[in-house]
Amino acid sequence: MAKRVPVLIVGGGPVGLSLAGDLGWRGIDTVLVEARDGSVFQPKMDMVGIRTMEFCRRWGIVDDVESAGYNRAQVQDCAWVTNLNGFEFGREAFAAPQDERSPAQSPQHRERCPQNFFDPVLTRFANSTGHADIRYRTRLLSFVDHGDHVTATVEARETGEVYDIDADYLVGTDGGDSTVRTALDIAMSGDGALTYTSNAIIRCTGLPSLHTTAPAYRYIFIGPEGTWATLVAIDGRDQWRFSLIGDGTQREISEEEMRTAIVRAVGREFDFEILSMLPWVRRQLVADNYRKGRVFIAGDAAHLTSPTGGFGMNTGILDAVNLSWKLAARLQGWGGEELLDSYELEQRPVAVRNITEAGDNLKRMLEPRLTTPDQRIFAPDDTPETRAARKAFGDHYTEMMKREWHSIGIHLGYVYDGSPVIVPDGTPLPAMQVSSYAPSARPGSRAPHVWLDASRSILDEFGPGFVLLRFDPSADSAPLQAAADRAGVPLRVVDIDDPVASELYERALVLVRPDGQVSWRGDTMVEDPDALLTRVSGRREHALVLQ
Known part of the structure; x- marks a missing residue:
């Protein structure tokens, strides 16, 4: 027998969990189904933006985010180098999370909290409302919009049980390959393949002691061929995310090739463990529609962006909060149908702006591929001429990249x-x-x-x-x-x-x-x-x- 729920959420990443939590905070019951078990082995995000932290403030979970597990003493500098035992071209200095102060425009500041830490925080928040029923290892098979409600057929993967869920509304927060968006036949506009990139999560105790470059959160590696990789302190302790940035050609990266690239980036042989590898496609796409009937999409299901800038998840959580109060208003009887229509009208332009900015950030980061740096900057000598060439390149790159590092206008300056x-x-x-x-x-x-x-x-x-x-x-x-x-x-x-x-x-x-x-x-x-x-x-x- 079908079970009725006001809102069925398909997808249990940070956007789906935020939607369940915010709806629960507003007193609305939800069922959330997620095909995975909730574990995150490859965090897709690690920066909780300033507006998202304002939402965390209203939800009462700021302390939970800050204590989620990231080393808040980890310096947050971004540096661009030949390798970690080579030459540093420049850096942008940022305080460790524990030392960062909120700007005058907000009671909060951004927080470093990778997805493997942030998702559990959001799960606890959603559960704490008493209105969220989160069902992991449950996948959506199909759904039908009857006009006055939606019937979804789902499968519990552990038991194989197939059953129906009746809902007033369905929201797909099920990622870039969204089953919900595909079933709705909603097209996406933009660039479907900016780069083919491969990530590796590595574990190495004491990595900073193995190199001569000053500590940083993020390193950008630039060689004679241009920008070719990045390394990020994913937990601020012993785990790092290495990204080997490809181009528009799809190819498979072997573990041996990944290991060689990591050694090149560090600039010496060293012991490390590859915990996982993940090939992915950097996209710049926005769905043409965010709604059909009683079914909506949000987060990566609605927009896909380069991570340069940290806008993806934060744009998705803005989707969730925007949609949440409107669904609540409709379900509680005081909101009209145009309120639901306004979700797409308000949020889609924000997504277009944000993914465009992220794409421009990527172009700036990869500019050395197109302009071919003065090859003297890679010379092993340290003559005055070589130092001058490195400084000129570094000063230009540092100034150019400031737009990505300082983006408060993107996070707070959106206007409907x-x-x-x-x-x-x-x-x-x-x-x-x-x-x-x-x-x-x-x-x-x-x-x-x-x-x-x-x-x-x-x-x-x-x-x-x-x-x-x-x-x-x-x-x-x-x-x-x-x-x-x-x-x-x-x-x-x-x-x-x-x-x-x-x-x-x-x-x-x-x-x-x-x-x-x-x-x-x-x-x-x-x-x-x-x-x-x-x-x-x-x-x-x-x-x-x-x-």
Whole structure:
């Protein structure tokens, strides 16, 4: 007999687990099916971005992320070298996670937490809500969208049992080879093969003592042929991820070839163990649609990106939070169908921007392949001319790569411009920035952070429902509260007596929606607060045009 659930999630990586957790945090029951057993042998990500850490803050799991297992004393420098016992061209210095401080624009900072550490944190969070039923070693076989619900047929791999799950909605977070996206016949646009790359997770105790280069989190190896490999401190202790970067030609890398490449990168023979190898294709693709009927896709199922910049998973978790509150609103009866339509309209442009930036980061990293560096920089001598050539190359590469290392504008500066559930205020769209971020409360933007006291951010006021921030106590909020009560829309009015926040938000009244984005602002309440609420809650049949 079919079992009914509000939301069925297919795929148990960080995006699926975040969706289950956020929906559970909002009181919505989910079933998550994952074909694997939950183990991660090849972490696909290792950087939890600043916006994702803000979500972790609202979920109450920041301490869990910080204590998940990565060595937080590991220096986070990025360095570009001939090999670890050769010459260093330059580096970008970053503090160890334990020493990093949050920027002025956020109560959090990015965190180093590879997927093999982060997934268990998210699993515990989802389970802690009491609303998530996570079923590992369970794979999706097929599904049917009946119009008023979805029936999915799944198989428990350990027992072979095949059974149906009825769900109000289905979300595919099942990766780049998404079964859900394929079944929906959704095409992807972009470049399907930027490079063919092979990763190896290696174990070597005391690797830093075996080379002359100063410690770093990431090393980029540049030879006469150009940029050819990277090495990343995947746990900050004795495990490293070595990536042998190919080109557009697919070929199989043997373990012997991988070992030879690793020895070349270190610059000497040494003892190490290859724990696993994984060939993969670096892609730059975005799905043409994020939804068909009652079925949605998110994360890598919706967009595939080069990891240069660390945008992939973080864009996916933004998908999850954006979709989560909208599904919750629809299931709880106060959100309209246009709210679900707005998911693609808001998130797809963000994905296009982010994967484009990541692709440009890759081009910058691989530039030495195209420009052919001055071969004197690889000479074994250390003459003044050779040193000058190395410095010139290193200075150029260091400056060029800063855009990848400093990308707060990508993580915090996204704007849902033109969304049907955002009420514009006539102010111009700010220019997109990458390495800088100017907070703005313009509708469609992330509601800016301000410290209200030593430990409380204004972001901490945002919860499962709408929040009306009132910066002027004389501004009348009662009409909107009454309209929310009539419509069943969760709304809380919060008075903010803080001159810094008032100046930053620029209006007496600012409406922040459940994902922390500004949906409307004004100095006085609109004449028709019912129309405002129907607009921002996506009830097209009732919504009026508001100026």
